[in-house]
Amino acid sequence: MADDRPIDASGTKGGISEKSASGIPLGGVATTDEVVASVKEISSQIHDFAGVPGRASEPGPGVRECEGEDPSTYFQVYHPWNFKPDSASDQDVALSNLKEKLSTSGWVLKDSYLDNSPNKNLNLVADNDSKKASVWIVGYSKDDPPSLSIQVVAACYQVPDGQTVDHY
Incomplete structure (x- = not known):
C-alpha cells in the first residue's frame, strides 16, 4: 500500500526519515x-x-545517479572545488572560520578530524538539513601552496513527473 503521508520540512514522512x-x-x-x-x-x-x-577553482557542479534508484528519474548534484588562500598564513584562518561557521546558519558540524595521511590533514564534515546538502572539506595545510578541497553534495532528488534527469 502506498504511503501517502506528506513529507514535512525536515524531510520526514510521518516521523520516518x-x-x-x-x-x-x-x-x-x-x-x-x-x-x-x-x-x-x-x-x-x-x-x-x-x-x-583567495582563488576558487572554476569547474561547476555535476549530476550523477542516486545509487539503487531509477537513473532516469532520480539524481544527485555534487560540486567539487578547490580554494587557495592568497596568503599561506590565511590557510589556518580559513579552516578556523569554516569550523566555526559550519555550526551556524542551519549547518551542523558532524565531524572534525585529522586524516591518516602523513600530513594529518584536517577534515570537516557538515550537514544542512534545511538545504538538504552536505559538505566535506579537507585542509591541505602542508602543501605548497596550501589549499582547501571542498565537496558539496545534495540529497537525492526526483525530477517532476514527465521529465528525465538532465546529466551534465
Whole structure:
C-alpha cells in the first residue's frame, strides 16, 4: 500500500526519515537546474565562510545517479572545488572560520578530524538539513601552496513527473 503521508520540512514522512536505496536522504522533487543552482549557492556560502581572500577553482557542479534508484528519474548534484588562500598564513584562518561557521546558519558540524595521511590533514564534515546538502572539506595545510578541497553534495532528488534527469 502506498504511503501517502506528506513529507514535512525536515524531510520526514510521518516521523520516518525518507532515504534513497543507498541511504542518502531524499530531497523531494526538483529539476536538475534547480538543484544545481542551490548547490552553487551553497558553495558560494562556504566560500564566504572561509573569510579570507583567495582563488576558487572554476569547474561547476555535476549530476550523477542516486545509487539503487531509477537513473532516469532520480539524481544527485555534487560540486567539487578547490580554494587557495592568497596568503599561506590565511590557510589556518580559513579552516578556523569554516569550523566555526559550519555550526551556524542551519549547518551542523558532524565531524572534525585529522586524516591518516602523513600530513594529518584536517577534515570537516557538515550537514544542512534545511538545504538538504552536505559538505566535506579537507585542509591541505602542508602543501605548497596550501589549499582547501571542498565537496558539496545534495540529497537525492526526483525530477517532476514527465521529465528525465538532465546529466551534465
